[in-house]
Amino acid sequence: MMIEPVPTAAQDTVPKPPDHPKVRSGRIGVLLMNLGTPEGTGYWPMRAYLKEFLSDRRVIEEPRWKWWPILNLIILSTRPGRKGKDYASIWNKERDEGPLKTITRSQTEQLAERLKPLAGDRIVFDWAMRYGFPDVKSRLKALLDQGCDRILLVPLYPQYAAPTSATACDQAFRALMEMRWQPTVRVAHPYYEDPAYIGALAASMRTSLAKLDFDPEVILCSFHGMPKDYLLKGDPYYCQCAKTWRLLRTELGFSEERFPLTFQSRFGPDEWLQPYTDETVKALAQAGKKSMAIVAPGFSADCLETLEELDGENREIFLHNGGEKFAYLPCLNDTQEGIDVIAAVVQRELMGWV
Template sequence: MNQRIDLNELQQPGLMPVDHPVVRSGRIGVLLMNLGTPEGTSYWPMRRYLKEFLSDRRVIETPRLLWWPLLNLIILTTRPGRKGKDYASIWNNERDEGPLKTITRAQAEDVTAHFKAIAGDRVVVDWAMRYGKPEVRARIQALLDQGCDRILLVPLYPQYSAATSATACDQAFRALMDMRWQPTVRVSPPYHDDAVYIDALVSSMKESLAKLTFEPEVILVSFHGVPKEYLLKGDPYHCHCVKTWRLMREAFGWPKERFRMSFQSRFGPDEWLQPYTDETVKTLAEGGIKRMAIVAPGFSADCLETLEELDVENREIFLHNGGEEFAYLPCLNDSPDGMRVIRHIVEKELQGWL
């Protein structure tokens, strides 16, 4: 039998030196990690967020000598105002936060309740953002303070990329480097081809489509783009996206010409993964497609790139170029299908600890 020493029991009178610090242990932590969101939509909160994000060497691999002047003298002068207006259009004014933060918190609360029912107080669930707040370092420390000597890191990215999954883990590892007593850590793997994930996507899509007043001629599956150079350097992201799209299409039962795939959110002059979402939407409309829907399975929660870029910008592109009916199908978020996926991932990766 695997028996573990409980330091909480050892810290009783007579069992430890009187000056021994209080140490809590024996619990398991789960940290859900997502990309991030600014703390506000005005210039300075947007600038701080964009500077942290665009200074990440995992995100922008351009040599620093070229990138730093461009970032600090041009991008951080002009982009915060423009992106702030975009964020303001989707902002959760009731909570004064971006929707990504609202949804990720709700996801963590659902997982907390789930494990409370099956494991009591032994599992502690928290959440953090790679950029902005709550910070990864602070939430790992909070888990340690609650006695979590084992922590499962869960990057909420179905498809692995160095610019998403890896940089989230980098941030956690930086925090561990400064710790005297590091917790035992696991990282959940990408789940781009997980059967539960694919089933949840298809189930959610069918539920959303049933609410529409029209039947789409084409469904476009849009993933966040990355520079093509990252693929050529060995990043598996493109392959993961293609497999997710193929499994979705097979489960959905639609032919390729009605179930398309594209990449959105390109930035800068370099070539990114193609086909591009905005160009694909325009081409479909100009080619006579009158009714279409877009879904973004690479996002675990709706955010600026889905609510504003897809549902607003690409809707306008489609309607302006001859399209008539357009629908954005929401992400899994904290829906029953979405939570089925996250609970499944956490349960699977905690095997042997629980």
Template sequence: MSAQTSLPAEPPAIALPADHPRIQPGRIGVLLMNLGTPEGTSYWPMRAYLKEFLSDRRVIEEPRWKWWPVLNLIILSTRPGRKGKDYASIWNKERDEGPLKTITRSQTEQLAQRLEGLAGDRIVFDWAMRYGFPDVKSRIRHLQNEGCDRILLVPLYPQYAAPTSATACDHAFRALMEMRWQPAVRVAPPYHDDPAYIGALAASMRASLARLDFEPEVILCSFHGMPKEYLLKGDPYHCQCVKSWRLLREELGLPAERFRLTFQSRFGPDEWLQPYTDETVKALAQAGTKSLAIVAPGFSADCLETLEELDVENREIFLHNGGEKFAYLPCLNDSAEGMDVIEAVTRRELMGWV
């Protein structure tokens, strides 16, 4: 370079008008999403939660003309009181919230701590519920206001299903439709066969079984059910549940007759995925099985369907029909094993962004 040659001068800084919308630097949002919980156990909070949940076309696919009178005239008149009592039995009274909310918050806080060194404060972590609060729409707007022009959605459902994973994403996409400046979005796929998930489940189960004062003759692997019609329409949920069960059984080294697959929480008169958990529990007890354990690997956090339905209702079914020893093995929750899974999924899906 000759002495006469000089580098081009830096362009002058652009002064924005005083009324120009605030512009944040580029950041990445990570939003953990779970199903939801009512805001209280009394009639009106329960009714509001159930109405939002049971009005979702992804959950109930019946025609509106057929379903609407049943929902509004029958179910929302009777079910809030009964379900409110069930929720009250598992309620986190210290925080005045359902356990699903407590656990999802903790999962988010721990994930932020684990990934703090990945990109510093460039990643913003948050959580939302598909039904109830904090709602998905408000949290996506919050992430955008924090300067996130890229958002990773992480549905906390190991197995994909339209009434869970898809409806959570529907809610997020509806929020994006209302934004003038949309962030780029990724959705973490289901992780039903991820080695990190299977390994964490096996480690958690071994630890839980080691704390028991008995060795269960049979362990039921209970997944949330869905109408059989949804499977016939092409929903992959049943196939992914079966694969998770098979891989977990192989990891634990258990024979199929000792580690059985069942489906719980059926609702309404239609046929659901079988075999049913409650009927299996009853049949095992009546056939002479004296000790039983149940695990629910399809749930990333304990909730009403595990803490009340499995640990209370199915315990009573087993003991009242001749069983003697029963144990419910907790979900991964915010344990070290559970956080290993969420961290592995999040790290993988952030690749290329950080």
């Protein structure tokens, strides 16, 4: 539902002293925030990205005395080369950037065009990455420079998690701490059960499945994993993923056997949320399943974890263990359904401001 635009407040017409500094205000900023991407696939860009990412206390909660030697002496020596090759396999060579950056930019541009009738040029749209560039601090400053004294932060994670949604907001709050004149700030609520989101996922999946030349026996619903310990400490992520899975399964009319829930991308020796995606893919193939598909509804845009890990590594696991037909169903990305979801979230959160 489109919110009707309302007139802006009358501008202050009282003459100002000649030495009064010029101040732009009265506009609203909308900042889309996603995880991030390296600036290149070589060793040093990858190392810089991984260091920023894996130094975040929200991501790795191990004590610093234990984690720093592992990170700096082992991981940052070996992992950049290996992950650089993975990124190179999905790299947008035309723009020389990761696909997450390409898609997030397009989402922002399309969102701005879609919501222009909402309040004209009064709303300014921008995007940022938690790790890498464009960074959150610089984009917040850009919005302020354009007269935005109200800013809506939109973490592009349907399900809330401390290592994703919270750390994106942390970065914005750190920037706010340095400002003399802070804007009024809102943070968009996670949209894991929003009817617009569930409906868009179902429509996108139906479209993707209709393009296949086979009917998958099983469709895995794969979410990014996290250490089980984070759940036990109170993170709501697992519960929100399960809610999305249940609502989407009901919308599609699938059974739990046809549409099981799994978790991917585990890292390190600790137990993570289960069942694991890669182990489930292997078990399905070894049990005689000849066709399968995977969808990743927890990602708002395709990235390394979907294009390389799911469509690459897990495809190879399935085919190597006896499977014959495999498909990865794309994220919502910057499709019409994807923009529908982001627009619905933004319009809901801007109520009372426009």
